[in-house]
Amino acid sequence: MLPAAEEAVYFDGVSARRQEVMVEPSPDGRALRFGREVWAVDRLRRIEGEGLVLALLTGEGDELPHDPARLVLDEGPLAAWVRGAAPALERRDLRRGTWGKIAGRVALAGGALALILFVFLPRISDMLADQMPLEQEVAFGDAVVGQVKSWLGGDGVAVCSAPAGLAALEKMERRLTEGQGLTYDIELSVMDHEMLNAFAAPGGRIVILRGLLDEAETAEEVAGVLAHEIGHVEARDPVRLAFRSAGSAGILALVLGDVTGGTVIGLLGDHLMSASYTREAEAAADAFAFDLLVRTGIGTEGLAEFFERIEGMGGDLPEILSTHPASGNRAEAARSAGGDAAEPVLTTAEWQALRGICGKG
């Protein structure tokens, strides 16, 4: 029943000498015997190699809990018997305390990364963003807008340019910016995309997506959203965010082993769109918007209505709503900021022209 003794090669783990040994199972079938060694079958572990390479489980060991000695059997009756008789031949043993070690290291690395991502990086990026000269920021903004453009549609979406619409847009821009003492030279544009969104890029670039014009019911609503975005621009939020995502995307790519490459650039555009400005930044932009709307006589009612209507919609939230779970409060806040409309932003005809700026409908 037990297989006969066979020749095998033994490395004793002490010297590199190759030793020819005769290996036989012990009479009770619970061990392998050769030379002066007795290897218990239940402690045998298979090592990857030609033939059947065996190691013996020990409590000590080094990187593996194995004794350094190796026994190499040819594929034959004895090897076949060992495969059947050894219960844990293929087990990959873990030393006690391994899970604790893993948890400790993961926590440590996670904590350090979090510290870098959420404390260190924001500080540095804010510092660097504040020191960035204006003309550099404008060049950067143009690049980001270009990036977003190609991100929105495969070969880039059209920038809308119906003349009457542009004129209406310009009128709205003047109403919001003229005489307000803004640091930035705001530059508005509309892109032909169905997404309901508007976002601010570095350098005073503000982009409205057509979906927003389709959804808004009055020019005052659009003006309200723009006032909010101008708030971001004046606070330099987009530059900070860009710096932050450049840093964190790099780290993310590092951690994930960057399967496809080029995560960094791709994320940048995405970040601005679905934006994750901090709550404080959003609140500050709101406050700025309310103030601006009151001062320009546009009134906050449009923005309040916009908040209320959008809140009921599901799906992807535009940036303006993203970090504010409760838009209802914002609508109230907008109303209580007061300021009745002194004079409409656009005439009905101009509003229709603005909605048709992409040459549709």
Added chain:
Amino acid sequence: MDHAGELKVTYRGDPAKLFPLALGTGVLGVITLGIYRFWAKARIRRHVWSKVQVGEDGFEFTGTGLEMFLGFLMAVVALAVYLAVVQLILFAVGIRFVFDPQNEMEEIAQGISIALSFLAVLPLMLFAAYRSRRYKLARTRFRGIRLAMENAAGGYMLRGLLYLLLTVATLGLLWPLMTFRLEAYMTERTWYGSARFRQGGRWQGLYSAYFHVLVGIGMLVLSAVFGAVAEEWMAGLLGVMGMIWGMVGLVIYRVRAFAYLMAHKEMDGGLGFRAEPRAGSVVWLYIKGVFIVGLLGGIASAVIFAPLGTLMVGIEDASELMMMEIAVVGVLSYLLVLTVFGALTLVFINQPILGHFVGSVTVTGAQALEAVRQRVSDRGADAEGLADALDMGGAF
């Protein structure tokens, strides 16, 4: 010729065994967002190491995915701090030039800032190269005896930077000096059990291997000269020829330098090597491999992307949920195709070339092995986390 004490080194890899392993571990890597890649690497190394045989005896890789993962966690923190700071500063300084170079000066500045961001990682890459080799050796066993490399990555990094500078300053003329000295630095710190390795030979000995690269460099220099005196077609022709000549020369150099350096290594007790790899075979294996990978990979892509194609029909009036599903399927298909190509490359390009190099080696004076004793295990080898984080582990 006396062949006593000689052992032939062979590689017994089998595509039919390696491919399922590479593909399976690759798919697991995608599913686990890349976490499994450490275990994948360990499994593939265990397989490949065991197929390298000296005489009758195989190598063994004892590294584990877990320790590589833990090493990576440590490395990534250090690296994240370093890179985040360096990259952000460069980003801030270089941003204007990168996006909108106004004039020639700024175009130069753009180039410099991109080069700087590479240079910032260079010391780390050298450091990691040494640590990675050290880890691999520390986790390699032959006849039950451990290999090891001393802890000296810092010295390697400094020397690497110095020789790199010399090489660049001499337009590549001193490359063999760098190759030789860096390899010698590692070899002299390599141990098999109680026996130490030495690197013999001289760095000038590499110049016959380097000949074709020199020809290529010469052509490029001539091309620059012609360019300066406005012989543009001549400059262009020489430039292209120099590039091609230099590239082929580089392959020849790597193969012959391997042979030279290997043949001049010696272990305590008089164990040595002979190596006869052939540049022609390496190039042929590469071309053949690219062809096979292209063919099989093409078929696999077609099979994987075909269902996606049928989904795309009628995407115009699909619901938003459908669109999302299609997008997810698309991304997964893409990652799957990448994985298939990765596995094919490993099996049909990397493995045959490795096999050729390994198979070209013969061990001489093998009786020296009898005297080798075990050494204690090296727990300081940091599981090459840094090398993995910098994506420079190489194929195996």
